[in-house]
Amino acid sequence: MTAATAPVRHRTPRAASAVPLNAARLLRVELRRNAMPWILPLIAALFWFDSYRPSTGAAPLYGLRTFWNMGQGGTIIDFGPFVAGVAAWMGSRDGRRGLADLVTATARPRWAAQLATWAATAIWAVAAYLVFVGILFAIYARQGVGGTPPWWWVAAGATAVTAFSAAGFAVGAYWPSRFAAPVATFGGFLAMMLSSQTGFRHNTGWALILPTNSNGNFDSQDSGIFFPWLPDLPIARIIFLAGIAVAALGLTGLPARAGGQWLRRAAAVLTLAGVALAGTAVGLASTARLSAHGMVIPALHDAANDAPITYTPACGHAAGVPVCLNPAYRRWLPDMTAALTPVLAEVVGLPGTPARAGQVAAAYTSSDGGPPQAITLGGHPTALRVSLGMLDMPGPCGFCDGPVATKQFVDQIRLAFAHAFVGAGNGGGSPVQQAVQAALLRGAGIPFAAQPKLVATAKNVPGPAPGPAAGPVYAAARRLATLPAVAQHAWLAVHLAALRAGRLTLKELP
Amino acid sequence: MTTAGLHRPAPGNVPAPAAGTRRDRAAAGWRLARLYLVSRRVPMALALLAGLGALLWAALHWHWNIAGGAAARQVIPLTIETGAAAVIAVTTYGPFGEPERAAGRWLPWLRLGAAVALTTVAFGALAAGAAAGAMPGGTLLLLRNLGGMVGIGLLSAAVLGGAFGWTGPMAYLLITEGALAHRSVTPWVWPTRPPHDRGGAICACLVIAAGLVLITVHGPRESGRESGPAS
Amino acid sequence: MNVEISDVTRRFGRTQAVAGVTLETGPGVFGLLGPNGAGKTTLLRMMATVIPSSSGRVRLLGRDPGGYGPRREIRRRLGYLPQNLGYYPGFTVAEFVEYFALLKEMPPGRVPQAVATAIERVDLGGRARAKLRTLSGGMLRRAGIAQAIVNEPELLLLDEPTAGLDPEQRVAFRALLRDLGERASVIVSTHLVEDIGAACSKVALMDAGKIVFQGTPDELTARGEGTGAAGDAPLERGYSAVLAAARSATAAA
Numbered sequence: 001m002t003a004a005t006a007p008v009r010h011r012t013p014r015a016a017s018a019v020p021l022n023a024a025r026l027l028r029v030e031l032r033r034n035a036m037p038w039i040l041p042l043i044a045a046l047f048w049f050d051s052y053r054p055s056t057g058a059a060p061l062y063g064l065r066t067f068w069n070m071g072q073g074g075t076i077i078d079f080g081p082f083v084a085g086v087a088a089w090m091g092s093r094d095g096r097r098g099l100a101d102l103v104t105a106t107a108r109p110r111w112a113a114q115l116a117t118w119a120a121t122a123i124w125a126v127a128a129y130l131v132f133v134g135i136l137f138a139i140y141a142r143q144g145v146g147g148t149p150p151w152w153w154v155a156a157g158a159t160a161v162t163a164f165s166a167a168g169f170a171v172g173a174y175w176p177s178r179f180a181a182p183v184a185t186f187g188g189f190l191a192m193m194l195s196s197q198t199g200f201r202h203n204t205g206w207a208l209i210l211p212t213n214s215n216g217n218f219d220s221q222d223s224g225i226f227f228p229w230l231p232d233l234p235i236a237r238i239i240f241l242a243g244i245a246v247a248a249l250g251l252t253g254l255p256a257r258a259g260g261q262w263l264r265r266a267a268a269v270l271t272l273a274g275v276a277l278a279g280t281a282v283g284l285a286s287t288a289r290l291s292a293h294g295m296v297i298p299a300l301h302d303a304a305n306d307a308p309i310t311y312t313p314a315c316g317h318a319a320g321v322p323v324c325l326n327p328a329y330r331r332w333l334p335d336m337t338a339a340l341t342p343v344l345a346e347v348v349g350l351p352g353t354p355a356r357a358g359q360v361a362a363a364y365t366s367s368d369g370g371p372p373q374a375i376t377l378g379g380h381p382t383a384l385r386v387s388l389g390m391l392d393m394p395g396p397c398g399f400c401d402g403p404v405a406t407k408q409f410v411d412q413i414r415l416a417f418a419h420a421f422v423g424a425g426n427g428g429g430s431p432v433q434q435a436v437q438a439a440l441l442r443g444a445g446i447p448f449a450a451q452p453k454l455v456a457t458a459k460n461v462p463g464p465a466p467g468p469a470a471g472p473v474y475a476a477a478r479r480l481a482t483l484p485a486v487a488q489h490a491w492l493a494v495h496l497a498a499l500r501a502g503r504l505t506l507k508e509l510p
Numbered sequence: 511m512t513t514a515g516l517h518r519p520a521p522g523n524v525p526a527p528a529a530g531t532r533r534d535r536a537a538a539g540w541r542l543a544r545l546y547l548v549s550r551r552v553p554m555a556l557a558l559l560a561g562l563g564a565l566l567w568a569a570l571h572w573h574w575n576i577a578g579g580a581a582a583r584q585v586i587p588l589t590i591e592t593g594a595a596a597v598i599a600v601t602t603y604g605p606f607g608e609p610e611r612a613a614g615r616w617l618p619w620l621r622l623g624a625a626v627a628l629t630t631v632a633f634g635a636l637a638a639g640a641a642a643g644a645m646p647g648g649t650l651l652l653l654r655n656l657g658g659m660v661g662i663g664l665l666s667a668a669v670l671g672g673a674f675g676w677t678g679p680m681a682y683l684l685i686t687e688g689a690l691a692h693r694s695v696t697p698w699v700w701p702t703r704p705p706h707d708r709g710g711a712i713c714a715c716l717v718i719a720a721g722l723v724l725i726t727v728h729g730p731r732e733s734g735r736e737s738g739p740a741s
Numbered sequence: 742m743n744v745e746i747s748d749v750t751r752r753f754g755r756t757q758a759v760a761g762v763t764l765e766t767g768p769g770v771f772g773l774l775g776p777n778g779a780g781k782t783t784l785l786r787m788m789a790t791v792i793p794s795s796s797g798r799v800r801l802l803g804r805d806p807g808g809y810g811p812r813r814e815i816r817r818r819l820g821y822l823p824q825n826l827g828y829y830p831g832f833t834v835a836e837f838v839e840y841f842a843l844l845k846e847m848p849p850g851r852v853p854q855a856v857a858t859a860i861e862r863v864d865l866g867g868r869a870r871a872k873l874r875t876l877s878g879g880m881l882r883r884a885g886i887a888q889a890i891v892n893e894p895e896l897l898l899l900d901e902p903t904a905g906l907d908p909e910q911r912v913a914f915r916a917l918l919r920d921l922g923e924r925a926s927v928i929v930s931t932h933l934v935e936d937i938g939a940a941c942s943k944v945a946l947m948d949a950g951k952i953v954f955q956g957t958p959d960e961l962t963a964r965g966e967g968t969g970a971a972g973d974a975p976l977e978r979g980y981s982a983v984l985a986a987a988r989s990a991t992a993a994a
Contacts, residue, residue: 177554
């Protein structure tokens with residue numbers, strides 16, 4: 001037998017289990033040599049600067065701390081464009097290194113090898129995202145931030161990172177050039193900036209699907225506190241972003257070198273499926289409507305998410321009246337009791353004086369068209385209902401004009417209580433109601449001179465423009481305030497119902 | 511092959527270089543510059559810069575959701591300027607490695623010339639795009655912001671390598687966006703400063719000067735020897 | 742026969758890189774000689790199933806590479822080292838070879854041993870964990886050879902495999918070729934005639950896309966005797982004589 005006539009060797013077929021094991025090995029090699037870890041220190045620094053640091057200026061509630069970094073997609077902007085750039089670098093690797101021929105000449109379809117490269121890139125990116133967000137929430141937890149984290153928004157962010165990696169990878173695979181990475185990164189930034197800008201102008205409809213459209217995300221400050229975070233909109237965004245990722249990956253399987261005919265057909269089907277998925281999500285988003293607890297998409301809505309979160313309240317006392325808050329607001333209980341004590345002490349024993357005070361979820365609409373009130377009275381026995389979600393709590397308050405001083409908060413609570421107690425409702429109140437309100441505030445330690453500015457700056461408490469505490473209203477209030485406490489109390493006991501009904505005039509004030 | 515007809519100099523003599531005319535030298539210089547620019551993919555960079563100019567024109571002409579206050583209106587033009595800076599940074603990458611560095615004295619001048627020329631072209635392209643109107647801050651702001659960004663890109667290329675020079679301008683864009691949103695006014699984030707602000711202009715000038723000096727003298731960082739074709 | 746090529750052509754635009762080549766070979770080491778631009782690399786790329794032929798018939802390892810399934814089977818049994826070997830600088834030698842072993846769908850249980858064996862065979866055992874960017878040109882070439890032989894191919898295609906190797910390494914490489922040729926078809930494209938003489942049992946000479954000689958190295962040597970053709974060695978003179986004859990025949994036609 002010569003070398004020329006030796007028979008061709010045959011091999012035994014491979015076991016079916018060889019495929020996933022080889023794929024796992026391939027993935028392991030790609031994970032170890034991926035370029036993504038090199039960009040993570042830069043992303044970490046930007047994450048700290050852009051997502052964590054600004055959030056510390058917000059009150060320690062998840063809905064406020066995560067308004068910028070989750071609600072407005074700050075974490076997505078920190079990650080996405082850079083992930084797209086590095087993914088483009090990885091996608092262009094074979095072309096840049098002159099390995100396209102060599103990889104094509106192997107048995108495994110080139111698309112399969114590319115998907116392994118992409119998978120490693122995406123795993124690094126998404127894992128880093130989850131770790132960074134996890135550290136962020138761990139810090140929040142240590143700082144005692146109240147409420148529950150917006151996990152669905154975290155999932156939407158992770159899906160966004162995946163979509164960016166897929167889109168960037170496709171850019172690099174099709175364009176193995178040194179410019180692929182910067183172009184992909186630039187495209188990512190431009191897309192995110194346009195998404196934010198579109199969100200400023202469009203707070204309904206299809207535009208809600210955009211990843212950094214903040215409308216409706218975190219409008220309800222009680223999300224995660226009184227009611228669960230509604231998953232409707234994040235689910236729609238996850239579907240949208242997953243569709244983009246699938247379509248981008250399908251595109252990489254279309255070129256002739258990617259593999260055989262059937263594989264490329266499968267890639268085409270995948271591309272179309274991804275586009276259909278994204279389109280479906282846009283359609284779902286266009287049906288979204290803002291409810292009291294967040295964005296509702298009827299086709300995705302689960303009524304179970306409307307059920308309030310059960311909790312054990314944190315309670316104290318103010319002038320003998322129990323004051324209970326949601327445990328997320330526990331740190332402000334002393335401020336609340338300190339705020340309510342003097343005003344409750346003035347009215348204790350009067351008809352309609354609240355037997356207890358409790359925090360309730362914020363209401364964003366009122367039945368009679370005026371602005372909703374942070375404090376209302378009602379029920380049998382009368383209860384004081386406090387919607388702290390509508391107010392800026394003491395301490396940092398994000399985008400407001402500087403931190404809220406405790407005195408500022410306390411004064412606002414006293415004003416809101418007095419406003420509700422005199423029956424002024426959603427409006428500015430009758431002159432008599434305004435006068436009694438002013439007298440009560442004076443009795444609680446707020447001088448008349450400070451009251452016009454307080455009324456003008458208070459949230460949702462209509463009143464006259466700030467100016468000197470003069471005029472017939474304040475004159476009547478001064479008269480009432482100079483009465484001895486017993487006399488004042490007695491007058492209110494007789495006239496409270498008429499006061500609340502708006503049937504009194506200033507002349508009838510003592 | 512034979513050696514007949516080959517002139518040999520006397521032992522110890524080094525033959526003098528052939529005296530070229532000024533025109534020959536100029537032609538050789540242009541040719542060298544052209545080959546250098548082609549090796550850095552500058553034609554593609556020019557096309558990308560023109561595209562960015564067109565994009566800016568479209569964004570301004572059609573008011574691409576440029577909503578909000580003065581700071582918000584800056585964001586999209588700033589993103590486009592950053593894209594231009596990233597493209598310029600990436601052109602510093604050279605495929606030749608040591609043979610090029612060892613070849614002669616012209617390389618630093620070629621690097622400097624290419625960087626300055628591309629920055630000028632980028633400014634021209636974006637200024638033309640800004641002619642669509644209402645460019646926030648006008649061309650003075652464009653010049654300052656673009657120049658500073660290019661400086662960051664050149665510095666990034668010098669430290670990280672030409673292929674990764676884009677990371678610096680992109681990171682700076684994110685920092686700028688955060689500074690604009692949170693009303694920070696340090697001159698080192700010059701896009702947050704008014705167009706005629708001296709501090710912002712000085713900082714941007716310092717950065718581009720540093721970038722040009724570093725890329726001229728040192729060139730982009732080269733991460734070890736690489737073989738195989740590089741795009 | 743592992744390789745059966747019949748009247749194969751390949752065009753790139755108006756350029757005909759391969760013009761009607763017919764070739765058959767079984768196990769053994771087959772040399773492909775020729776000047777630059779003769780079409781050797783293009784022919785090798787067609788045999789590596791990287792590019793299809795423009796016309797003609799190709800059968801590799803008893804299969805038609807035109808079909809996806811047969812092509813995949815061929816590629817599992819194929820080893821290919823291109824002339825310009827690209828690589829990922831961050832990979833180690835072992836990772837680089839393992840990467841291609843996995844892409845060739847080797848049985849997973851065999852991969853680690855096959856990788857180690859391939860690296861040892863090219864005498865890079867001591868550098869298995871070294872990053873590719875730290876290797877010399879010759880070592881990189883040997884790493885390329887290792888990835889080509891890791892799956893014990895039945896058809897091994899090597900384009901300028903000894904470029905960058907020092908004389909000692911070239912001697913060792915020729916011994917490796919002879920060893921591989923006992924079980925597989927090894928086709929070596931080169932313009933170093935000493936490689937052909939030392940390792941190949943058969944040789945073909947290409948010029949301008951055509952095969953102008955097929956036979957044994959001794960037959961090629963004999964073609965140069967008494968012709969006065971240029972060359973410092975008998976095989977070189979045979980090479981020059983055949984080329985000169987082919988070119989004058991073309992000119993006369």
